[in-house]
Amino acid sequence: MTAIVKSHAGDGTDADALAPIVEQRRWLGLTVTTWQKILAPVAIGLLVLGLWELIVWKMAVPYYILPGPWRILQALVTDWKSLSGSLWITLQITGLALLAAVVLGALLSILFTQSKWLEMSLFPYAVILQVTPIVAIAPLIIIWVNDTLVSLLICAWIVAFFPILSNTILGLNSADHNLVNLFQLYGANRWQTLRYLRLPAALPYFLGGLRISGGLALIGAVVAEFVAGSGGTASGLAFRILEAGYQLKIPRMFAALVMVSGTGVLIFLVLSLVSYLLLRRWHESAVRREN
Amino acid sequence: MPAALRAIEPAVEASPARPVLHARGVAKRFSNGTLAVTGVDLDLRAGEFVSLLGPSGCGKSTLLRLIAGLGEASAGRIDWPTTDHDSHGRPMRDVGFVFQEATLMPWATAQRNVMLPLILKRVPAKEAAARADAALEAVGLGSFLQAYPRELSGGMKMRVSIARALVTRPRLLLMDEPFAALDEITRQKLNDDLLALWARQRFTVLFVTHSVFESVYLSQRIVVMAARPGRVIADVATDAPFPRDASFRISPEYAAACRTVSAKLHEAIVS
Numbered sequence: 115m116t117a118i119v120k121s122h123a124g125d126g127t128d129a130d131a132l133a134p135i136v137e138q139r140r141w142l143g144l145t146v147t148t149w150q151k152i153l154a155p156v157a158i159g160l161l162v163l164g165l166w167e168l169i170v171w172k173m174a175v176p177y178y179i180l181p182g183p184w185r186i187l188q189a190l191v192t193d194w195k196s197l198s199g200s201l202w203i204t205l206q207i208t209g210l211a212l213l214a215a216v217v218l219g220a221l222l223s224i225l226f227t228q229s230k231w232l233e234m235s236l237f238p239y240a241v242i243l244q245v246t247p248i249v250a251i252a253p254l255i256i257i258w259v260n261d262t263l264v265s266l267l268i269c270a271w272i273v274a275f276f277p278i279l280s281n282t283i284l285g286l287n288s289a290d291h292n293l294v295n296l297f298q299l300y301g302a303n304r305w306q307t308l309r310y311l312r313l314p315a316a317l318p319y320f321l322g323g324l325r326i327s328g329g330l331a332l333i334g335a336v337v338a339e340f341v342a343g344s345g346g347t348a349s350g351l352a353f354r355i356l357e358a359g360y361q362l363k364i365p366r367m368f369a370a371l372v373m374v375s376g377t378g379v380l381i382f383l384v385l386s387l388v389s390y391l392l393l394r395r396w397h398e399s400a401v402r403r404e405n
Numbered sequence: 406m407p408a409a410l411r412a413i414e415p416a417v418e419a420s421p422a423r424p425v426l427h428a429r430g431v432a433k434r435f436s437n438g439t440l441a442v443t444g445v446d447l448d449l450r451a452g453e454f455v456s457l458l459g460p461s462g463c464g465k466s467t468l469l470r471l472i473a474g475l476g477e478a479s480a481g482r483i484d485w486p487t488t489d490h491d492s493h494g495r496p497m498r499d500v501g502f503v504f505q506e507a508t509l510m511p512w513a514t515a516q517r518n519v520m521l522p523l524i525l526k527r528v529p530a531k532e533a534a535a536r537a538d539a540a541l542e543a544v545g546l547g548s549f550l551q552a553y554p555r556e557l558s559g560g561m562k563m564r565v566s567i568a569r570a571l572v573t574r575p576r577l578l579l580m581d582e583p584f585a586a587l588d589e590i591t592r593q594k595l596n597d598d599l600l601a602l603w604a605r606q607r608f609t610v611l612f613v614t615h616s617v618f619e620s621v622y623l624s625q626r627i628v629v630m631a632a633r634p635g636r637v638i639a640d641v642a643t644d645a646p647f648p649r650d651a652s653f654r655i656s657p658e659y660a661a662a663c664r665t666v667s668a669k670l671h672e673a674i675v676s
């Protein structure tokens with residue numbers, strides 16, 4: 115391995131400035147370190163899958179108890195049509211719930227920071243909504259709301275909403291005290307303080323909440339569908355898992371499970387990228403450090 | 406008016422400069438009972454460079470914040486004799502404030518940071534940008550307009566902060582230990598550049614510091630404060646001529662002034 119790392123003395127002296135900066139070697143546009151980051155987990159994954167396949171084969175485990183990775187992949191390919199349709203529905207519910215969580219979470223947190231009274235009187239209910247297990251209220255919501263899709267959406271929203279709300283409130287209140295004074299000094303009104311100070315200061319917190327909420331929206335959608343799925347009307351990925359379970363099509367069940375996890379990972383990656391793109395110029399969490 | 410000043414601007418300063426600030430018997434007691442300052446009298450005249458010197462905790466920041474209007478005095482009054490007042494009779498204070506930390510918005514470029522006071526005062530963006538650029542030019546950061554704060558050194562950040570305070574051309578510049586966190590060399594450079602800027606633009610400065618040397622080097626007058634309770638115990642004029650430079654730091658006048666002020670400060674601490 116020829117990892118050539120940027121060499122800096124790091125002590126801020128002139129010698130530091132004179133030290134040759136050796137660019138990392140690149141392969142297909144990516145640096146060696148990036149390749150390491152990608153290849154290491156992939157290697158581990160392949161190893162585990164290989165072992166899994168080996169054990170299933172050597173011990174002759176029946177596929178309706180534990181299918182090997184190869185059989186799951188086959189199920190994924192043969193059932194792709196119905197599975198991808200379900201994936202699309204789950205994605206829609208997750209996406210819409212997340213969107214509603216973003217809009218309502220951001221709006222409510224702005225309202226709360228503008229009026230202490232509003233925050234004091236409503237925030238406890240947001241907490242109650244958050245701490246009540248979604249499986250416990252999902253049946254009620256499904257009974258109350260006629261449209262299954264809408265009820266699933268509400269469930270996913272309830273789960274996804276709180277991290278955005280609480281993080282954004284924290285962010286809006288965490289603007290530098292001296293900067294707040296400075297705005298006061300120049301006679302800034304509420305709107306100006308919000309626009310030029312509180313909102314930008316809250317952005318990193320909001321994005322942190324968003325990344326959590328992305329995963330939670332998916333979990334909310336899947337859990338609610340499990341509850342609704344017993345009614346047999348919905349057809350998202352969770353319903354496919356249930357259905358496959360009843361029919362003892364275990365490879366298909368695993369295939370749907372893989373798709374749920376894959377979707378979760380994808381959502382996380384996309385939101386991380388959004389966060390990085392928005393913060394890379396200024397925020398410590400996103401800037402590339404050279405020391 | 407010290408002779409030195411008259412030598413620089415004979416035409417403008419023929420008569421005594423107009424008063425900018427007039428404080429009498431100012432006191433501040435915080436809600437927890439701390440009497441931070443009491444009985445402070447302070448006059449500032451246009452174009453003056455005055456230092457506020459005292460041990461830490463003697464109420465320098467508190468006094469500065471009261472003058473800036475960031476908090477109400479518990480007693481006494483702070484008048485702005487030559488400032489317009491709004492319809493409620495409140496003075497339309499026209500101050501710039503420089504904190505000990507640069508206090509920049511990390512998400513905004515140097516230019517955007519300096520534009521802030523103008524944007525808040527609803528100056529059109531284009532004009533605001535032009536004025537911000539000129540202010541950054543004046544503090545020697547003309548080539549860092551688009552740099553983000555994290556890309557700047559401590560001294561450069563402080564320069565941005567000074568540019569932001571001066572971009573509105575305030576009548577009074579309040580500085581709260583602005584260079585205390587900087588290394589000695591950077592601090593001396595910033596002292597010199599601040600004086601050069603002051604000589605050119607002739608704003609009024611109230612400069613808080615706990616360094617005797619800094620106060621003597623920079624100012625025409627040094628107001629010495631004592632702690633517990635915070636109060637003014639001396640008002641020392643330093644008559645050394647401007648412009649001042651490195652040679653002033655090794656002159657007998659400088660040494661003498663430092664001795665005088667140190668003695669006063671010592672009284673402040675033991676009293």
Ligand SMILES: Nc1ncnc2c1ncn2[C@@H]1O[C@H](COP(=O)(O)OP(=O)(O)O)[C@@H](O)[C@H]1O
Pocket residue numbers: 435436437439440441459460461462463464465466467468635
């Ligand atoms: N917001 C506050 N509430 C209560 N006490 C305060 C507050 N701000 C400052 N003080 C107290 O007032 C005194 C003067 O503080 P300060 O003006 O910051 O002093 P300096 O700037 O000279 O170091 C100190 O004893 C400090 O603890």
Ligand SMILES: [Mg+2]
Pocket residue numbers: 465466467581582
């Ligand atoms: Mg202070």
